[in-house]
Amino acid sequence: MGFVLILMPILMGGLAAAVPSNRLRPWLLPLTAMAHSALSILAISNPELGSSGQWLVLDPPGKLILLVVSALFLACSFYSVGYLKHRMERSNRIFVACLLVFLGVMSLVTWAHHLGLMWVAIEATTLSTAPLIYFNRSKRSIEATWKYLLVGSVGIALALLGTFFLAYSALPAGLTPSLTYSELLQNAPQLSKSWLRAAFVLLLIGYGTKMGLAPMHTWKPDAYGEAPGVVGAVLAGGVTSCAFLAFLRIYHVCIVAGEAAFVSRLLLFMGLFSMAVAGLFMIGQRDFKRMLAYSSVEHMGILMAGLGIGGPALFGTMLHVVTNGATKGVLFLSAGNIHRAYESKSTELVRGAMRRLPLSGALFLAGFLAITGSPPFGPFVSEFAILNGAFDAGRYLVAGLFLLFLLVVFVGMGKTVLKVVQGRVPSEVQDTPYRDGILTAAPILALMAVVLLLGLYIPAPLGRLLREAVAFLELPK
Amino acid sequence: MIDTVVHLLLLLLLPPLLLGVINKTKALFAGRVGAPFLQSYYDLWKLFRKGMVFSSATTWIFRAGPLVTFAAVLMAGLLVPLGPFDAPVAFAGDLILFAYLFGLARFFTTAAALDTGSAFEGMGAAREVTFSCLSEPALFFGFLVLAKQYGSLSLTGMLHGPAGGMPASVVAPIVLVAIGLFIVMLAETCRIPVDDPNTHLELTMIHEVMVLDHSGPLLGTVLYSASIRLFVLGSVLLHLVAPFQFGDPLLDWLAFVAELLALSVAIGVIESIMARLRMRRVPYLLTGALLLCGSGFILLVR
């Protein structure tokens, strides 16, 4: 099953590269995405399908991320068809092929039970998304791609070194080095402490760069700002979730090895620092797509802080991966529509989006309310659960800072978002032919519905999955 | 006894040949036939037969400079063991004497240059002294590594090392020190990339500019001392890069001469393929040498 989920999108990517028609090619995206989602649900619900050899195993956290990635990609795939209709002037061969390959390697990340293989998969996500960011072929998009590739590959190179360190940590203890997840968990208590810590720091920096934690977040605003909205959505919901999963593996090994205190200090610092940096840069942000990038930095910080609190906050953290992924989809896709309708990203020009694009404007506003943790949306529940966990764990200072930074973000983001959606369309803005269509609005609506649903009640299968994931992370205590 | 005589003979007779080899190598690289190997000897012979001209501004210091320099480098040459043989003069702590004999030579060269009262020569003297601030500590760090490693404060003891060859753990610091000392040697003997011995443009020179006013036998002495300096530093370096010995005195002496000539060829190759560094980049190179020898020390003591 694992092979099918991983190879099918990649083969479809090859097929997409071979299809000659620019008009028909994008339809391969929803086709593949639907098949992928169906197969994913099959794999998640049937435990006997959940492993292909020792290296490919679908464990509960992997299931959760696979679900998020697959669902987000499904929404984005329909949106892409609508988006690419407006970009007929340019060949979408590379775009479609890379998106499909990207889906394949993301599935590989969720299945990989070998940390070396997982590293390869994460590296492959970098490579397959770089051409997506460069889709617009402008000076600014080259600059963004350059930063994305350089910062990303340095980060990933450090992660490789960290992976080597992790393997090496078995040697001083007289064990055979292995990077298989299960063996690592088994051997964790005997691993050399100093090497394990060094590995953890390097992997935190390495995968943290992919997640976009401050201060390694510098590529993020540029890449998210210059890439098409749909690419921003899969980057912010997909790549970051995958990198988070990769990091989760290391976290788990370190916790089992009895390094909880060390790990939690670092994570709390990184998490709160990211939230603070994101909040500061959001204040007075004039480019609404870059603002979304900082929001992504902030939410990665929330995830890290959640892990740092540990124990009682784990459930909220895992839930937050889901809610953040879905909400980011809403925000980036609707922002892409607004960008298209105004041909500008600056809040100087983009005003009154509610009037020009009633649907996308409203969804953008709703997405903003959701992502900043307002009830009754999904992120409210997950952030509240993390906060609750912080109080349960007796970390009052952390909880206080957490709340403070959320407030700063709410104010900073609110100013920009309200400017965009409210008011009148400035007279100097040219009229563009773009208006919301079914393909570019319905996927956002669907995602928004999911976000709302998660805020009102968590469906039983998802709840079970979350509890399993948390139990898995707390397993060999 | 016989070794001491050979030592003295080599020290006195071989050095100009090294210059000849370097120049021949450079000529071959440039596609020229080049001057004969013995050209340096002819030059010295010619200079020693000439008369001398002294500027009326100079004092006895100007005349003493080349002579003291010559005496100092010759004395330094007696402290260095050549190949596997012991040096004629050796005592604990002679490495300090060795370093300061070079210091003395430098002091008198620069003093003689300043004595002329010429702006150019003063400039050369200033450069020489500035660069030696960096090369001297490098030399000391290098010696420190060797002394620490072999537990001897005498050049003979620390350059020869233990009988059974070097243990694996010292290879790393020795390599560092060898590279550092090689750079120091190039700087001390005024070779490219630090200084160009062939240039005749005062603004770019270091050593040559200091001896512009010397003529006849004094100039000959200056050139001769410079070649001895190359010989001495080269034989120190050879202990690090080629510590071989055969056991047979004749073979060992031949091997030593061959190694020294090979080193000259190497210098000639470097001079051919590199350009002289810009003056303000020279300190970078010397700092590099200092850092190399210093890291060698760190590597050893950690």
Added chain:
Amino acid sequence: MIELLNALLVIVLVLNLFALGNSRILSVIRIVAVQGALLGVIPLLVHERITTPALIAAVAAIGLKGIAIPAIMIRSLRAAEIKREVEPLVGLLPSIILGALATAVVLLFSRKLGAASEAASNMIIPASISTVLVGFILLITRFKALSQVLGYLVLENGIFIFGMLLIEAIPLVVEMGLLLDLFVGIFVISIITNHINQAFSSMDTRELVSLKE
């Protein structure tokens, strides 16, 4: 065997300093090429016997790091018609000193990590970590796109050295990781430098400043 290995690693460290201190991009490319080719010898010396993975790593390092990548870089340097000077953010001398300091600190403290074998703790681990650090310094303190890629390559060389410790235990992971890393390097160099060159007519990353706060 071990003497040769130590000597090689020390030369790698010295090349690090030269790469930091050289002012001409072409020379830095050559230095990094020599360093890469030297690294190719290391897999043959690290373990007692020579295994197939070690041989592959050796060939890949010499072929790719020593020949292919430098050739591509020199070509793009020629094509780019940029000024051949490095133009660092901090002076060359301070960056040499910074690199030497980093190397010294690593040499002094890397034993605290506690390695599995004497050879590893003596030179391999400190050489690897300090090469990574020097690569980082190069990356941070240089402006030109090519110089930054060179920094990445040096960083990658450091990781390569460490990988050699594990090449017997987990050969597949090490090979795959190192090759993929190299591939990314080539990818970054060839695509991005070409495109940056076309669009900006210079590869100075200081011109890439339209995206900032």
